[in-house]
Amino acid sequence: MIRFDNVSKVYPKQTRPALRDVSLEVEKGEFVFLVGSSGSGKSTFLRLILREERASHGQVHVLGKDLARLSNWKVPQMRRQLGTVFQDFRLLPNKTVGENVAFAQEVIGKSRGEIRKSVPQVLDLVGLGGKDDRMPGELSGGEQQRVAIARAFVNRPKLLIADEPTGNLDPQTSVGIMKLLDRINRTGTTVLMATHDQNIVDQMRKRVIELETGRLVRDQARGVYGYQH
Amino acid sequence: MRAQFVLSEIGVGLRRNLTMTFAVIVSVALSLALFGGSLLMSDQVNTMKGYWYDKVNVSIFLCNKSDAESDPNCAKGAVTTEQKKQIESDLGKMSVVENVQHESADAAYKHYKEQFGDSPLASSLTPDQMQESFRVKLKDPEKYQVIATAFDGRDGVQSVQDQKGILDNLFGLLNGMNWAARAVMAMMLVVALMLIVNTVRVSAFSRRRETGIMRLVGASGFYIQAPFIMEAAVAGLIGGGVACGFLLVARYFIIDHGLALSEKLNLINFIGWDAVLAKLPLILATSLVMPALAAFFALRKYLKV
Numbered sequence: 001m002i003r004f005d006n007v008s009k010v011y012p013k014q015t016r017p018a019l020r021d022v023s024l025e026v027e028k029g030e031f032v033f034l035v036g037s038s039g040s041g042k043s044t045f046l047r048l049i050l051r052e053e054r055a056s057h058g059q060v061h062v063l064g065k066d067l068a069r070l071s072n073w074k075v076p077q078m079r080r081q082l083g084t085v086f087q088d089f090r091l092l093p094n095k096t097v098g099e100n101v102a103f104a105q106e107v108i109g110k111s112r113g114e115i116r117k118s119v120p121q122v123l124d125l126v127g128l129g130g131k132d133d134r135m136p137g138e139l140s141g142g143e144q145q146r147v148a149i150a151r152a153f154v155n156r157p158k159l160l161i162a163d164e165p166t167g168n169l170d171p172q173t174s175v176g177i178m179k180l181l182d183r184i185n186r187t188g189t190t191v192l193m194a195t196h197d198q199n200i201v202d203q204m205r206k207r208v209i210e211l212e213t214g215r216l217v218r219d220q221a222r223g224v225y226g227y228q229h
Numbered sequence: 230m231r232a233q234f235v236l237s238e239i240g241v242g243l244r245r246n247l248t249m250t251f252a253v254i255v256s257v258a259l260s261l262a263l264f265g266g267s268l269l270m271s272d273q274v275n276t277m278k279g280y281w282y283d284k285v286n287v288s289i290f291l292c293n294k295s296d297a298e299s300d301p302n303c304a305k306g307a308v309t310t311e312q313k314k315q316i317e318s319d320l321g322k323m324s325v326v327e328n329v330q331h332e333s334a335d336a337a338y339k340h341y342k343e344q345f346g347d348s349p350l351a352s353s354l355t356p357d358q359m360q361e362s363f364r365v366k367l368k369d370p371e372k373y374q375v376i377a378t379a380f381d382g383r384d385g386v387q388s389v390q391d392q393k394g395i396l397d398n399l400f401g402l403l404n405g406m407n408w409a410a411r412a413v414m415a416m417m418l419v420v421a422l423m424l425i426v427n428t429v430r431v432s433a434f435s436r437r438r439e440t441g442i443m444r445l446v447g448a449s450g451f452y453i454q455a456p457f458i459m460e461a462a463v464a465g466l467i468g469g470g471v472a473c474g475f476l477l478v479a480r481y482f483i484i485d486h487g488l489a490l491s492e493k494l495n496l497i498n499f500i501g502w503d504a505v506l507a508k509l510p511l512i513l514a515t516s517l518v519m520p521a522l523a524a525f526f527a528l529r530k531y532l533k534v
Contacts, residue, residue, distance in 0.1 A: 080447030090442055107448035
């Protein structure tokens with residue numbers, strides 16, 4: 001699903017690499033936490049997978065494709081097979097919940113009939129059934145993140161990338177979001193989640209990848225957040 | 230891609246930058262009106278040049294029967310075959326002459342009809358009122374005097390005319406105006422393009438949230454850019470429509486009414502409505518394509534896809 005082979009990333013005009021010689025593989029259907037302090041390279045790691053950046057050295061394979069060889073115009077095709085969720089939800093404030101979810105389908109040219117069928121379905125899945133017509137501003141943070149997850153999942157991606165999805169939420173709401181992500185994982189979708197939330201990582205007991213100043217320092221099956229090495 | 234979705238995005242974009250959109254429309258309208266005006270001015274010059282203007286330098290008009298009665302130069306009667314042969318062979322011997330063409334009265338009538346076909350003057354003419362002539366092309370157009378001294382006043386010759394001398398002052402003026410119009414057009418065009426680039430930049434910035442999300446969910450580059458490009462194209466097309474209106478109104482007021490030049494200068498053959506109408510598709514196409522291209526290149530810089 002994801003494979004990094006000796007990947008390094010140096011941003012222009014910076015001497016210190018954001019990632020140094022990272023190699024790892026994530027299999028289909030896995031649930032993986034990506035942990036590390038700020039500036040450890042988590043965001044760069046995710047940006048490489050989304051092909052927002054290209055690796056300076058080494059190879060990044062996502063969904064079986066070498067991203068270095070993927071031409072620019074094929075990148076959107078690749079991204080359609082990924083779902084993305086962010087800390088700040090990234091919803092369109094002037095569109096309703098239903099329209100926000102439908103947006104992900106409209107931009108890839110799904111028919112109106114398909115959209116009308118799948119939007120309520122996915123909103124039910126995330127526990128927001130019947131809230132199609134609400135505006136994002138009327139919802140709580142947890143509910144907004146559920147909308148974002150619904151949007152990420154509506155096209156049934158093979159891989160879901162979540163960048164600190166619980167970063168803005170209280171612990172109880174976070175648990176709800178994690179249950180939802182776990183459920184999505186059980187449908188066969190690979191989930192890669194960057195997080196700072198120690199409780200969540202400790203509770204879930206999933207694979208943990210830890211980055212420190214751009215180096216992969218830990219890759220542990222069924223790990224916890226604060227593992228000391 | 231769903232048309233309704235794209236159209237609503239364009240509408241939102243145009244209204245969001247209403248002042249900027251208005252500026253784009255005005256500058257596109259002005260630059261294209263000048264562009265069309267300059268094209269029409271060239272048309273006007275070509276219409277006035279007639280058949281021989283660009284082909285010869287000197288015309289030797291020969292006396293016909295009616296000249297023999299009215300023109301003192303032709304007091305000895307219409308030109309004879311003998312005289313014609315003499316003139317032609319003399320021209321052939323002159324070193325400054327590049328070539329000579331003989332225009333019969335019938336051919337002159339034909340060319341006249343082509344040029345002034347629809348004017349009231351032309352309809353009253355008959356072929357035998359037309360003059361035969363020798364049309365002479367010189368190796369050096371400045372040597373007009375050589376021909377004039379050789380043939381002026383000769384029997385059978387009504388007059389020798391330096392073809393360019395008559396019209397050159399007028400054409401010089403028209404050409405000058407034409408170049409001035411083009412210079413202003415070029416500057417307006419630059420203004421229009423810069424406005425479009427800036428509008429697109431503002432538009433892309435104010436919608437970076439939407440475009441960012443579009444990118445995340447895998448919208449193609451074209452899909453993300455299309456609303457911006459169409460926005461510019463729609464604004465440009467409105468400007469092009471206004472420019473077309475300008476040209477039609479300008480012809481109406483300058484030639485037919487208002488200034489009414491066609492009544493005051495009735496010897497000049499003015500361009501018709503067909504000439505104006507023929508320019509409109511080009512102007513509309515330019516107004517559509519040029520802003521779209523400008524937007525496309527601006528997006529490459531300001532909108533990451």
